[in-house]
Amino acid sequence: MLIVCIDSCLSLWMYTLLCSALQHWNRVLSSTITPRVLPAPELKQTTRTRDRVVLICQAPEGHLGTNFTLFRDQKPVASVVNQHGTETAQYTVTVGGGGLYCCLYQNNHGVYSGFSQYLTLNTQQHMLPAPTLSLQEDAGGVRRLACTGSAAFPGSVFSLYQVPYQVDGGGPLLLLPTDPTATQRIPVTRHHAVFPLPVQEGPSATWYRCQYTVLLGQDWSFSEHSQPLAVSTPRGPTPPSTTGLSGVDWPLVLGSISAVVMFCCALALVGVIAYRKVQAVAKEKKKREEAQFWTKDWADTSTVPRTPLWNALSTFATQISL
Structure with missing residues (x-):
């Protein structure tokens, strides 16, 4: 009986261990093996x-x-x-x-x-009128793309596309654009959208188109695409030339000369005013000195002793006999 009991316990233990091992390997294989079906696109x-x-x-x-x-x-x-x-x-x-x-x-x-x-597919029979795409640049040099649709369809959804192209012997061959670069839904009071110009890489031109869609009833209606617009990267400032005067910044030179001339004129004016001031002070001082001189001379003259008047007239005091 004891032997039979021991054999039964060992068999149960081995069965439990085998089941645990199989479950573990099943979890490992489930996590590493590629699923039979990938998520739908x-x-x-x-x-x-x-x-x-x-x-x-x-x-x-x-x-x-x-x-x-x-x-x-x-x-x-x-x-x-x-x-x-x-x-x-x-x-x-x-x-x-x-x-x-x-x-x-x-x-x-x-x-x-x-x-x-x-x-x-959207089987719209008649396309809406094509919008107009233009390049705008403000005084600060910021460039934008303006897409203007039909005034009969305000409040539309505007999309800006960067047009892919292939270069062949006859020039760029424009392809149909795919995903929009930017999208705007505008208020019902407007029929145009303004997009910031995307960052351009390289010196070659980039082509753009735009389109608008409007909800008519329960269906979205599409417009024709605008005419393609080529936008080139703006050129930077030309570096100054090392030879000749072709690279001289003449406005800067003339401005500097004007500043020097104005400074010299101001300095000369200050010199003239200072000179006249010194002259006036010198004249005033000279007048004061002359006034002091004559005052002192008059004082010295008034203290000199004089002969009495009767001595001077004594000759005429003798009676003349006739």
């Missing part, structure tokens, strides 16, 4: 022209896809392959025919994601 419409729509298939944050596939009515219609992996893929779709669109992506391990939500 998001499919959205970003840009609309008269006959084309740009769709963006975006994977969730932290996930990269090497192959993105776009489906229309459950049939694959386009793929974007990136061997290094990316979070987004862009598709340009021709408007017309309707249909439901969705997308998925595959990572570098060959694992697929779930399908995105279905998207119905």
Whole structure:
């Protein structure tokens, strides 16, 4: 009986230990093995022209896809392959025919994601009038981009796009813009938006377009894109030349000369005023000295003894006999 009891206890202990080990390895494998299905991406419409729509298939944050596939009515219609992996893929779709669109992506391990939500294209028949895009610069040198839409549709949502392009033998070939660089919803009292000019890198020109959308009823209506606008990086100040006078800052030189001349004139004026002041003081002193001299002379003359008048006239005091 004792032996049978010991064997039963050992078997139960080994069974419990084996189950614990299996549960532990199951948790480890579950945390390290790649899941069979990746999180679904998001499919959205970003840009609309008269006959084309740009769709963006975006994977969730932290996930990269090497192959993105776009489906229309459950049939694959386009793929974007990136061997290094990316979070987004862009598709340009021709408007017309309707249909439901969705997308998925595959990572570098060959694992697929779930399908995105279905998207119905905006099949607006008539585009709103195109806005006007212009470059504004204030007195302080700050540059802005102004997008002016139709006055018949105030309170619209304005979007600014940086237009990608390819350079060929005939010049830049502008492509359809994708995600907006900036978006503004303006008050119902206005029909234009002003965007700060994005930071430009490099000396080459950057192309921009703008567009506005307005909610008419329950549907959003898109305008045509504005004409492309090329904005170049402003040139900095030209460094002074080391030879000749081509690099002389003449306004600074003339200003310095004017300052020196004015200083000399002021100094001369002060000298003249001081000279006249000294002259006046000298004349005043001379007058005082002359007045003191004549006063002293008069005092000395009045103290000299004189002969009595009768002595001077004694000759005439003798009676003359006739």
